Amino acid sequence: MNVLDFARAFFGDGAHWHGYDGIPTRFAEHIGYCLEALAIAAAIGLPVGLLTGHTGRGGNALAFLATAGRALPSFGLLVLMFIWIGLGLLPVMIPLVVLAVPPILVTTYEAVRSVDPSPVDAARGMGMPETRVLFQVEVPVALPLILSGLRTAAVQIVSTATIAAYVSLGGLGRYIIDGLYQKDYEKVVGGATLVAGLALVTLAVFWAVSRLAVSPGVRRGGRG
Amino acid sequence: MNGFFDLPSDLGQSWLGLVGLHLREALLPVLAGLLVSLPVAQLCVRFRWIYPPVLGIATVLYAIPSLAFFVVLIDYFGQSETTVMIPLALYSLVVLVPAIVDGVRSVPPETLAAAQAMGFGAVRRYFQVQLPLAVPAIIAGLRVATVSSISLVSVGMLIGNQGALGNMLYAAQTYGRPALAVNAVLTIGVLGMLADAALVLLRFLLTPWMPRKGAGR
Amino acid sequence: MVALAATALLAGCSSSDKADNPLTGGKADGDSVVVGSNNFPESTLLADIYGEALKAKGIKVTYKPNIGSRETTYGLIKNGSLTVMPEFNGALLAHLDKKATPKTLEETQDAINAKLDSQLTLLDPAPAQSKDSVTVNAATAGKYHLTDKSSIADLKDIAGDLVIGGSPEFQARQQGLEGLKSVYGLEFKSFKALDTGGPLTLAALKKNAVQVADVFTTDPNITKEKFVVLRDPKNLFGFQNVQPLVRKGALPQKGVDALNAVSAKLDTKTLLELDTQVQAEKKDPLDVARAWLKSAGLG
Structure with a gap:
């Protein structure tokens, strides 16, 4: 049996397609965890990143926080939060948000910082208030980079949300953890395939969003 | 018995022993990843058409959760350090190849032309011009790979206590000793940050021609 | 900091080079008995009891605790990575033969022996039972x-x-x-x-x-x-006597005798007390194992 046979057996088994342990349910649970974590991380990372990037202050503190956030082990945080908080979604959300905030925060900061200063100065010269400078000049130009930070965070969340299964929640990690203890490699390979597939879908969604949301003038500017 | 650094007997190691084991399980794969990624990246620079498919495979590999890799490898390597280290080496490879390709490609063509004019052959040009100029990009990649490797070793706990410091998490849960989990998370976090700082220092030492202001990201 | 890291690295390396490192995989080497356990505290406690009883007879022991479920550990003892595993006879039987419905302890033993891998054997069952429920x-x-x-x-x-x-x-x-x-x-x-x-x-x-x-x-x-x-009138969870599963020929006779002596003294009440010390009083299982063996005259 090789990996492809396992995958074929997993997806070919009709029992895996319905019920509380079926692929549609687990997929929906997984997407739910990911969206919630990404939303919380964006709600923290975007405003802080925009503000620090706009004012140009706090870059060093940000770099430190981001390194610390990346260095904390997600799996360890999960176990610790389970011990402290108990069963529930919160012990899963905390490590996922800690994981996702650094890329969003740092990329947003850098994106706003690296906007060409001349149009920004011109806008200020025209008497634009600071909020309009930020949202009408800096953000549109910085958008491709900001989206790439969100994309990195989203892909990491999709892969890491599998740890939710360790504390008895659902999601696609369920197949991987159950497969480990049941010594059922079909489940492990099936679950991993679904996670990788969802990561690719995530990339495609971000590609589409950046096509739609980024102004053509900025895109032509060619940030690669 | 309940001190911060007193570990339950099932771990079979002292705290310092686990730190050493953890560093070994995390850093050897990064080293292996670096050694393999240099030639792979060079191929990608040389033959441009290879790069997009390599990047595609890299993206998919990176998205596969570490635990799934571990479980599938158990059949071949048992519940061992090797089983933990192989996926970590793959992740490092996947982070490093694009970093190195971008770094080498960003060397300005004028610089390469100058090297050629000075009579440098391809090999000498690679080692004395392209590679040194790509050091900042390579180190940036190494920082990501190293920190994530140090963090991911802990997942090895799930395949029969192969997670070094991560094994303390199981003990914390089973014996109801949260201090052990705090210890594991903090130790792993501090190790990651120290490794990151060491790499930043290394970059300063390797690139004396770079401006010395601000640590950057 | 570099010095600390280097010391730690050395400590890690040297301890893992020793034959008794429980963390490396591979086969059990000839002169050391490898005692494994499943991923729950009672199994680790039993492994410690077996291991310390063997040590008391001068046998070299290494531990591989918290490995995982029986689905994994049975494979490891079969391929020689482990020498001794604490088992529960009914659960082991259900793993080997889903359809077996033994009515007595003897029938349970016979049914297991009929299906057990030829390189493995069971020593005496203890009166102590710990059932799934x-x-x-x-x-x-x-x-x-x-x-x-x-x-x-x-x-x-x-x-x-x-x-x-x-x-x-x-x-x-x-x-x-x-x-x-x-x-x-x-x-x-x-x-x-x-x-x-x-x-x-x-x-x-x-x-x-x-x-x-x-x-x-x-x-x-x-x-x-x-x-x-809840009671189990149809005996789904069967007999669950604690019983050492060992590789044939891997234990010297004095080791076999030591484990049989442990089983003879281990009843359900004792096991419950020892579990309570580990799980409720948070004592280290190895200390609990040693203390009990000593009090039972086996350590």
Whole structure:
């Protein structure tokens, strides 16, 4: 049996397609965890990143926080939060948000910082208030980079949300953890395939969003 | 018995022993990843058409959760350090190849032309011009790979206590000793940050021609 | 800092070069007995008891604790990575032969021996039993009037309203969801994968995230949390005597004698006491094992 046979057996088994342990349910649970974590991380990372990037202050503190956030082990945080908080979604959300905030925060900061200063100065010269400078000049130009930070965070969340299964929640990690203890490699390979597939879908969604949301003038500017 | 650094007997190691084991399980794969990624990246620079498919495979590999890799490898390597280290080496490879390709490609063509004019052959040009100029990009990649490797070793706990410091998490849960989990998370976090700082220092030492202001990201 | 890291690295390397490192994989080497355990505290405690009893007879022992479920450990003892595993005879039988329904301890032993890998053998069973069980939390017991006289069969009409929890492997085992369906005709609302009678199971029962769960009958929390263990009239969970599973020829006779002497003294009451010391009083299992062996004259 090789990996492809396992995958074929997993997806070919009709029992895996319905019920509380079926692929549609687990997929929906997984997407739910990911969206919630990404939303919380964006709600923290975007405003802080925009503000620090706009004012140009706090870059060093940000770099430190981001390194610390990346260095904390997600799996360890999960176990610790389970011990402290108990069963529930919160012990899963905390490590996922800690994981996702650094890329969003740092990329947003850098994106706003690296906007060409001349149009920004011109806008200020025209008497634009600071909020309009930020949202009408800096953000549109910085958008491709900001989206790439969100994309990195989203892909990491999709892969890491599998740890939710360790504390008895659902999601696609369920197949991987159950497969480990049941010594059922079909489940492990099936679950991993679904996670990788969802990561690719995530990339495609971000590609589409950046096509739609980024102004053509900025895109032509060619940030690669 | 309940001190911060007193570990339950099932771990079979002292705290310092686990730190050493953890560093070994995390850093050897990064080293292996670096050694393999240099030639792979060079191929990608040389033959441009290879790069997009390599990047595609890299993206998919990176998205596969570490635990799934571990479980599938158990059949071949048992519940061992090797089983933990192989996926970590793959992740490092996947982070490093694009970093190195971008770094080498960003060397300005004028610089390469100058090297050629000075009579440098391809090999000498690679080692004395392209590679040194790509050091900042390579180190940036190494920082990501190293920190994530140090963090991911802990997942090895799930395949029969192969997670070094991560094994303390199981003990914390089973014996109801949260201090052990705090210890594991903090130790792993501090190790990651120290490794990151060491790499930043290394970059300063390797690139004396770079401006010395601000640590950057 | 570099010096510290270097020292630590050396410490890690040197200790892992020693033959007794429990963390490296590979085969058991000739002169050392490798005692493994499953991923729950009682199994680790039993492994410590076996290992320390062997050490007392001058046998070299290395431990590989918390490996995982039986689905994994049986493969490891079969391929020689482990020499000794604490087992539970009924659960081992269900792993080897789903259809077996032994009525006596002897029948259980015979059925296992018929299916056991030719390189493996069982030593004497201890009187101590630790069974998987179908256990309901206090709220559920109150709501449906279940007492310790009630049986698993009494869930027949209400199972569809209940969430059952157990280790991930419980989902796919005969002594688990499969058997509850085929033997008792129970179909629960859903299954929630927890752990092997550990902190997740306890938390889920207390929070009523599951109403029913697989809890070991030797778990000190049953009395503490007023859980109700349902009777098992059809004997799905069978006999669950603690019994050493060993590789043939890997233990010298004095080792076999030492483990049989342990089994002779280990009854359910003793096991419950030792479990309580580890799980409720948070003592180190190795210390508990040594203290008991000493008091039983085996250490």
